[in-house]
Amino acid sequence: MLSNNYKPQNLKPQIVAISVVIFALALFRLLPHWPNVSPVAAMALFGGAFYADKRLAFIVPFVALFLSDLVLGLHNSMVFVYAGFALTVAIGFMLRNKITVTNTAFAVVVSSGLFFLLTNFGAWFTSALYAKTAEGLMQAFVAGIPFFQNSLLGNLAYAAVIFGGYVLLRKNVAILRQA
DSSP states (O other): OOOOOOBBBBBBHHHHHOOOOOOOHHHHTTTOOSOSSSSSHHHHHHHHBBBBHHHHHHHHHHHHHHHHHHHOOOOTTTTHHHHHHHHOOOHHHTTTOOOHHHHHHHHHHHHHHHHHHHHHHHHHHHHHHSSSSSHHHHHHHHHHHHHHHOOOOOOOOHHHHHHHHHHHHHHHHHHHHHO
């Protein structure tokens, strides 16, 4: 269990450390990986949970996501991706001062589910692949299930590594423990 004494930080070394983690995660999106196994949700949750300034919690992860999207390519349903990302940052706010393995895993599962619903709705809404009917929407959701399985796996793995890694870093680097 992670200790409750890991509160969102607002000192400059913590801001730098959190930002470096988020931008490093965004770089992982550019490396070869299984479809939808990426750190997107983990970086949004992490920013929401650890930045003391809510503006930074949105700005830094969004900038990192957008820069990596510029390399990967933009598409017509990006608004749904970014809406899901924003909800994930907000779920990260709920983790503040309550970061445990159980709470973090629950937040990952909830944010992954919401992201799946939003982005598959977006694919249905913006794409000509699906009829604009309830049946077409269900087809979009069914088609997204394999990607959801991969994204959930990736989100859980990345969240475990970065939340656990940051807690260990804070335990071992004095300047990051200062509040």
